[in-house]
Amino acid sequence: MLLTKELFFVIYHKYENQFPQTIIRWHKRNKIMTRVDTKVISRILFALTVSVSLVAGISLANPAQVLMPSYAQENKPLKVALVTDALFSDGGWGASAYNASQVLKEKYGLQLTTQENIAIPDIEPTLRDAADAGADIIFAHGFEWGDPALKVAKDYPNTKFVVFTGLTNSTNVASIFPMQQEGSFLLGALAGLMTKSNSLGCVGGKAYPNIINIFEGFKQGAKLVNPNVKITCVFIDDFQNPAKGKEAGLSLISTGADFLIHVADLSGQGVIQAAHEKGVYALGVVADQNKLAPDTVLSSFVLDIEKGFDESIKMVQNGNFSGQVYKPGLETVKGGPGPGIVYLASFHSLDSKVPADVKAKLVQLTQDVIDKKILVPERHEATP
């Protein structure tokens, strides 16, 4: 006690002016140093204990809050922008990106903005606007966004750009280029096994490298299981014209095609309609398009865009974003193990139309492609 008393005197006289006024007043009134000392110190100790245990309690109850770096600590939601030249109402390419972004918005509490139907010349300003608005990640949905993203990314080093189906990269630009030809390879095998006329048709929006790539995979799959099959491709130069897509589909059907695959966004709905009208099968791409025409769309290859976006968000959150061109291939089912993000949709109500041996063959081919027993290389030049 004596020691405390003397110590307090020393402190008091030395730092008189800086001492809390309440304590000084209390001291002047009572003239007893020791009691002030012990009481104040015990109060401080009590307060410290309470607050420390409170913080510890919260941390134990919610370890993520403590473990998560930067963004969560600042309690700031990740700002994400999804921009595309497609329409979210196309029931395929644009729609699946929109759906994926909505799922992840819920999952991570993202601050999400979406923009669709961007004209090609407006791509660069759109990217700049999104970056200026403070986006942490910009998902640019489409091959055409690759080069503009590179250009814009230089000026916004703190923003990460993820180009879906792009082929460009830099420090803050990554591209996810799914091996869609592996998905269309499976569709080609399905069509090759089931065609009666040995004639298949494909309708492309534009002759972009990634679209040619999809058709090449389709051809490889069909010819592997059915060497006699003939495949004809038509390009209509329009992604948003279902009327033109329908005429192209009808034209192919009139040459004998009994399976139609399309990579033409909204125009593709016309292709499916043509198949529906003439009673032949259509194959969907990118999204499960069975619901567009349940008795016509036999199957689709689906891009697990959600998985791709999710991985990108995780990379940014963990601070290990790396600007690469990622090329994920097949997976067995949605959200399946491994890096793949391409899978074959189920046959839905048409399940009974597909013989068991065809289904078995597809399962085997999927595994063969994943195991690299069958290689489906990228090809950006059309072959006959």
Add this chain to the structure above:
Amino acid sequence: MANCFYVGTRNGVKGEILVIEEALIVGVFASGVRMSIPILFAALGENIAERSGVLNLGVEGMMLLGAFSGFMGTYLTGNIVVGLLMAMGGAAALAALMAFLSVSIRTNQLAAGLAVWLLGVGLAALLYRLSFGVVTIAPSIHSFNPVEIPFLSQIPFAGPVLFNHDPMIYLALLMIPVTHIFLFKTNLGLKIRTVGENPKQADTLGVNVYRIRYLAIIIGGAFAGLGGAYLSLVITGSFSENITGGQGWIALAVVIFGRWKPLGILIGALIFGMVNAFQLGLQSTGTTIPFQFLLMLPYLLPIAILAVTYKRSIAPAALAVPYTRGER
């Protein structure tokens, strides 16, 4: 294969014979007829407006608004006829604005037309978004089933090409004599043409130039609306924001090509539709001709024909000239 047409002998290295089956040929022609219908409707309407001396560049916007309002009408009521009436109404409303701009306040018709075009494009997209929000599957409606005309549809070749279509095609073909008689055989048609050639003279003869021009533009707008509705109601059964894809502009060219006469317009529209269908059909045969060249054809051929057949302009003399009453 009994019904085959052999085109050429050998196709280069592979030694394939390019075989074009009859089904494809019939398909191409039938497809060509379908593809020319929206242009035909719009061009017939534009012809009436131009005959009255108003160059309506807003056709594309009117088609688009017609495509939307027609789709909405059918979507809400389930009745295609209601949809068609709505399409005509929606496009005619936009045409009334065009008439106000070009006739009443006498703005430059080119500028007014472009403004109306942009307004129509924006309005259709905006209203569609307001009605349906962001949807991942475009809402759709049931469209017409093809109506086979008995006996006529049995004629080989011509039957499936001409007489096995949706009712709208027959309506469009019917509109050719109807507009011809309207313009050249009726009193009102004569007034419209006079107003387009010499509005001052018409005025002195007691014709209300403003009223006639308003009428002509609004009728033209209703036609454009039908053309747009054909795309959304009949061909696709759904609406998309750029469903007309520039066909309104083609219609403007077709009017010039057709020399402001309904029959000429039919020929122009058919050429465009046929060439478009032909290039799709040719691609379907797996030809080695680069498809980029084929895609160019529908635009190249009309230019070529225009350049060859163009002799002297027979456009209405007062086309694109605003009329001010009492001005010297």
